[in-house]
Structures are given as structure tokens and as C-alpha cells.
Amino acid sequence: MKTAITSFISEYLAEVVEGNAAIFAGAGLSAPAGFVDWRELIRPLSQELDLDIDLESDLVAVAQFHVNANGRNRHRLHKAVIEALSADNPPTQNHILLAKLPIRTWWTTNYDKLIENALKDAGKIVDIKSAIQQLATTRPRRDAIVYKMHGDVDRPDEAVATRDDFERYSTDRGAFITALAGDLVSKTFLFLGFSFTDPNLEQVLARVRLTFTTNQRRHFAVFRTRTKRADESDKAFEHDRTRQALVIEDLKRFNVRVLLIDDYNEITDFLEELVSRYRRxxxxxxxxxxxxxxxxxxxxxxxxxxxxxxxxxxxxxxxxxxxxxxxxxxxxxxxxxxxxxxxxxxxxxxxxxxxxxxxxxxxxxxxxxxxxxxxxxxxxxxxxxxxxxxxxxxxxxxxxxxxxxxxxxxxxxxxxxxxxxxxxxxxxxxxxxxxxxxxxxxxxxxxxxxxxxxxxxxxxxxxxxxxxxxxxxxxxxxxxxx
Known part of the structure; x- marks a missing residue:
């Protein structure tokens, strides 16, 4: 196991034991469960717009274009979310391993229910926060809180998906930003399956950095080392590899240490070690x-x-x-x-x-x-x-x-x-x-x-x-x- 991963396990385990650990789950954590990512979710919508989704980099804009083209009607967008994510797919091995740890704070931009289902399967009482009004209530004897900052598949009409939604986020769902900023200050996060392109998270990280300039809490994120695809040009590969290095360097501003892996199976390996070390x-x-x-x-x-x-x-x-x-x-x-x-x-x-x-x-x-x-x-x-x-x-x-x-x-x-x-x-x-x-x-x-x-x-x-x-x-x- 790589030295950086071994060091992370020891440091993060100490935070787990002290009750200071948190998880931030992105779409990449859900993909192995059989759920499509955001690009695939809106592919049918892009086809209605005569756009090639594989050439698009701003997927939020595509969702907004579709709403615009339908007279601001979001029905097809909501339907796409439900059809893509409402299946009762079982949690992945990584979800199951994480649920075994006494981590009380979970954040996600995913709409699916994999996190809460894994926690429930582990015998834990879960308090779900996917809407503003839920932030003011507390479920008795809860073992974990799951903040679904972009909404839930059960409430597709409230899903944060379009440019309008992101622009209004601080007004409509600003309490989530405040809660996340507080957790980033007091807890050590592990970001899994997350690309750091979410404007809301960027805003929160910037707020924390400016407030705690020289005393930011350390967080961890897992990235797969960029490798060349068979059908990829040398120029495109070098561009993406250089960009990944720049992103990793930029995240140091927020005291986020990136753990590079060669294969996603390595995540399961180090989570198994983390669970084993905790149980021991x-x-x-x-x-x-x-x-x-x-x-x-x-x-x-x-x-x-x-x-x-x-x-x-x-x-x-x-x-x-x-x-x-x-x-x-x-x-x-x-x-x-x-x-x-x-x-x-x-x-x-x-x-x-x-x-x-x-x-x-x-x-x-x-x-x-x-x-x-x-x-x-x-x-x-x-x-x-x-x-x-x-x-x-x-x-x-x-x-x-x-x-x-x-x-x-x-x-x-x-x-x-x-x-x-x-x-x-x-x-x-x-x-x-x-x-x-x-x-x-x-x-x-x-x-x-x-x-x-x-x-x-x-x-x-x-x-x-x-x-x-x-x-x-x-x-x-x-x-x-x-």
C-alpha cells in the first residue's frame, strides 16, 4: 500500500475514533452501483436539443437549455432523475465498508439513496437532510446525518440541476452552505467520487479559507491518476494530465490533500484496511x-x-x-x-x-x-x-x-x-x-x-x-x- 495512503489511514482513523471524521460523496461513489452519472442522466435531454453530450463540458448549462426550450417546464428533467435513480440498487462494497465506521456526518451531491440504505443496513438510525425545513429538526437517537445538498430522488421537483438552481442556491438553500462551512471547520472530510467542480462547494471552501487563512483543517480527496485512453490523442491526454496536476496543486489552498490511485479498486482496499484497523x-x-x-x-x-x-x-x-x-x-x-x-x-x-x-x-x-x-x-x-x-x-x-x-x-x-x-x-x-x-x-x-x-x-x-x-x-x- 502506498505511503501516502498508509499515512492517510492513520490520520483519518484518529479522527474517526475522536468522532471528527466526515464523508463527502460525489457521483463517482454511486457509479459502481449501476447508476448513471450526470452526463448519462441528461443525455436524452441533450438529444432533444440536437446537442452531442459527449462534446459538452458544462452539463448544468445543458440542463438549463432544456428547461428554457420547454417554456421553463422542468417535468422532463424531473422524470429523467426519477427514471435514472429510483431503482432500488444495493449499496456498493465501498458504501458498506464506510457504513461500518462510526462516522456521523455525511454530505453528498447525489440524489440516490445508497448512503442512507447502507447505513440502515448496518443497523444505524439515519437523519436525512435534503430540504431546508429538515435542517431544523432532529431525529431521536440518530447515529448519522446525511446532508443531500442537491436534493433527493424522492423530491425531484426540488433537485438542484440547472444554472438557475445554482445561481439561486445561496438564497434558496443557503442554510446548507452555512452547515457545510461549519463542518469543514470542525471535521476532517474524505471526498470520494467528487470532481470539485461544484460551484457551491467552491464557495464554501473559499469562505473557510478566507476565515481560517493559516489554520485550516486538513481534508483528503481521492483522485485516479490520469492515464491515456486507447482512442485519445497525445495532445488531449497531456492537456488533461496537466490540468489534473494543477487542480491537485490548487486544492492545497484549501488544505485538501489528494490521494492518487491507479485503479478504483484501491479505494476498496484502503477502506477495508481502515475498517480493519478501527475494529482492531x-x-x-x-x-x-x-x-x-x-x-x-x-x-x-x-x-x-x-x-x-x-x-x-x-x-x-x-x-x-x-x-x-x-x-x-x-x-x-x-x-x-x-x-x-x-x-x-x-x-x-x-x-x-x-x-x-x-x-x-x-x-x-x-x-x-x-x-x-x-x-x-x-x-x-x-x-x-x-x-x-x-x-x-x-x-x-x-x-x-x-x-x-x-x-x-x-x-x-x-x-x-x-x-x-x-x-x-x-x-x-x-x-x-x-x-x-x-x-x-x-x-x-x-x-x-x-x-x-x-x-x-x-x-x-x-x-x-x-x-x-x-x-x-x-x-x-x-x-x-x-
Whole structure:
């Protein structure tokens, strides 16, 4: 992965964690979903005007010409918007990945519903703002706000599409400009699929630049490096390549850093890495213990408290189902560190105590759903001990094994600590037998580290040190510079 992209991921991830990240989506983000771009949308209208849309650079003017030619009647324009964008096309992989991140602020010039549908599919409550009157209302318990500054396919009569619309924008929809200017000052934007030819955005960026001349917030935009098309002349290619370089340089005035990619698939690659890095901030701990040999219950309890405390102190969030015999100690250690730091419990701990009442069959079904839900928040899963009573006998905990299987299915990095015995030991042996399959993210030192974590002579204190070091490496990014 390119150095500029790697640097962006680290910087933008920090803003995501702090709640300061925002997305600005242009038509390019929607194109892979099967929706036409603006040029294709108005192609039928240009044909009615005897214009070749492929020769036109000012598409807003073409829309205005069509309205003019029809006695200021916008019906055909509205119909074109509806026909092109009303299909219920599913969100793209990039939409799905972005929706997994806790980004609350979204801006778009698109009319389609891909953003809000992706967010809803991710279980989020979405507050849509496509008209001025909606800016004054707040949807309860919202997880994300989507500002559709050019309108929505459901309200085609209000779509911003013609020269008239853009000229009246500051009067008719000026509150959007004010809201966007505020977000550009307080949040770090990632512009995706956007060409920076929108006059409204240019006006807002200029306002922010003039107000915060030497203290502008940094933003990011993704451009595909201009390459020569098979049917393109050398002169046309050199012109466009030079123009792209000038646009990139000009955007520096607004503190927008352009990330150049060679193929649009690279966007999916770095979004996957971004989501993975974000999820890896949360460590799910799967554990249960009825037998504490050879250390004894007191020593294991102290170990669990220190592990919980150390993970929180290092900046990780701990997710746990409060497994029997040890889960409470992990929670206690993490909670004490949160209180010491005067931090937020919600930002550091995810707790899902397993319900115990109900019929056996219903409870098992509930536990399965419960496990999948809590594990979905994490990117790393740690497996400790894993034993329980069956009558008077101590046996392997099948719940810990099931959580290992779910973690693998959901793409988490798994860390079975075999030295703690029982189910954790059995899982470690499986991973030792095929490290390329079970711990590829650990890198070349993975088998050695896994072996030390499985060694019965490894002390509890050493287990904590190894685990913390490994978690830090995994949270910095994928091994091998992918």
C-alpha cells in the first residue's frame, strides 16, 4: 500500500475514533452501483436539443437549455432523475465498508439513496437532510446525518440541476452552505467520487479559507491518476494530465490533500484496511474458568484484572461477555483504569452479560445471537482458559470454542493463549498446526509467539506482556505492508 495512503489511514482513523471524521460523496461513489452519472442522466435531454453530450463540458448549462426550450417546464428533467435513480440498487462494497465506521456526518451531491440504505443496513438510525425545513429538526437517537445538498430522488421537483438552481442556491438553500462551512471547520472530510467542480462547494471552501487563512483543517480527496485512453490523442491526454496536476496543486489552498490511485479498486482496499484497523481497537475476550490450576484463583483473578487494566491503558476497548469465574475480574480491571483516567466507560468497555433464565433451547439460540453481536464489534479476539463444570467434573467450555469459530467467520484476528489450558490450549494447538491459516496476520514471528503463549512454563505476567505487544502490532496495521 502506498505511503501516502498508509499515512492517510492513520490520520483519518484518529479522527474517526475522536468522532471528527466526515464523508463527502460525489457521483463517482454511486457509479459502481449501476447508476448513471450526470452526463448519462441528461443525455436524452441533450438529444432533444440536437446537442452531442459527449462534446459538452458544462452539463448544468445543458440542463438549463432544456428547461428554457420547454417554456421553463422542468417535468422532463424531473422524470429523467426519477427514471435514472429510483431503482432500488444495493449499496456498493465501498458504501458498506464506510457504513461500518462510526462516522456521523455525511454530505453528498447525489440524489440516490445508497448512503442512507447502507447505513440502515448496518443497523444505524439515519437523519436525512435534503430540504431546508429538515435542517431544523432532529431525529431521536440518530447515529448519522446525511446532508443531500442537491436534493433527493424522492423530491425531484426540488433537485438542484440547472444554472438557475445554482445561481439561486445561496438564497434558496443557503442554510446548507452555512452547515457545510461549519463542518469543514470542525471535521476532517474524505471526498470520494467528487470532481470539485461544484460551484457551491467552491464557495464554501473559499469562505473557510478566507476565515481560517493559516489554520485550516486538513481534508483528503481521492483522485485516479490520469492515464491515456486507447482512442485519445497525445495532445488531449497531456492537456488533461496537466490540468489534473494543477487542480491537485490548487486544492492545497484549501488544505485538501489528494490521494492518487491507479485503479478504483484501491479505494476498496484502503477502506477495508481502515475498517480493519478501527475494529482492531476493540479486543474481544472469550473466557470462562472453573479450575484455576496451576496458579490458583487469586493469582488468576489478579492476572485478569491486570490484563483488563493494561488493555484499556494502552488505548484498546475491551469487549467481554463476563465469562464465568474470570470475566468479572477483566471488567473490574478495565473499569478501574477508566475511572483513573476519568474516561468514558462506553468508549473503553463493551459488556454483554449472558442471560441465564429461560428454557434451555431458547437460551442457546439467544446466546448464539448474543455471541455474534458482541464479536461483531471487535477486530481481535483473545481466548483464555475455557473450562467449566459438568456435574463434579471440569470439562472444556464449548462456548469458548464456538466464539473462536464465530470470530474466524467474522474475520477477526484470533489469539488463543494455550498456556491457560483447556479450550484455549486446544485452540492454540489447532493454530500451531496451521499458522498460515489461523494466524497469517501475526507475520513471520507468529508461530514463535504462538508457541510461547502455549508454553505451560510461560508466567501470567509474561502472557500479559506478549499479548499487549501483539495487540499493538496488530492495531498498527496488517503485517507485510499490505
Amino acid at each position: 481497537r476493540t479486543v474481544f475476550i472469550s473466557t470462562s474458568a472453573a479450575n484455576f490450576e496451576p496458579w490458583g484463583q487469586q493469582a488468576v483473578s489478579e492476572f485478569a484484572q491486570e490484563l483488563g487494566r493494561s488493555l484499556v491503558a494502552s488505548g484498546s476497548r475491551v469487549a467481554t461477555g463476563l465469562g464465568a469465574g474470570i470475566g468479572d475480574a477483566i471488567f473490574t480491571g478495565g473499569l478501574r483504569e477508566v475511572m483513573r483516567l476519568n474516561g468514558s466507560i462506553e468508549d473503553s468497555l463493551i459488556l454483554r452479560p449472558f442471560p441465564q433464565s429461560g428454557r434451555h433451547e431458547e437460551r442457546d439460540e439467544l446466546w448464539e445471537t448474543y455471541r455474534k453481536e458482541i464479536i461483531s464489534h471487535a477486530g481481535i479476539a483473545l481466548f483464555l482458559f475455557g473450562n467449566k463444570y459438568s456435574g463434579d467434573d471440569v470439562i472444556s467450555a464449548d462456548g469458548v470454542v464456538r466464539e473462536f469459530e464465530i470470530a474466524r467467520q467474522q474475520g477477526l484476528v484470533v489469539i488463543p493463549v494455550g498456556a491457560t489450558g483447556a479450550a484455549a490450549n486446544a485452540l492454540a494447538n489447532i493454530a500451531i498446526a496451521d499458522p498460515d491459516k489461523f494466524i497469517p496476520e501475526w507475520g513471520e514471528d507468529g508461530p514463535r509467539i504462538l508457541g510461547e503463549l502455549a508454553d505451560e512454563s510461560t508466567s501470567l505476567g509474561r502472557i500479559i506482556d506478549i499479548t499487549l505487544d501483539l495487540v499493538k502490532i496488530l492495531q498498527r496495521g496488517h503485517q507485510g505492508g499490505s
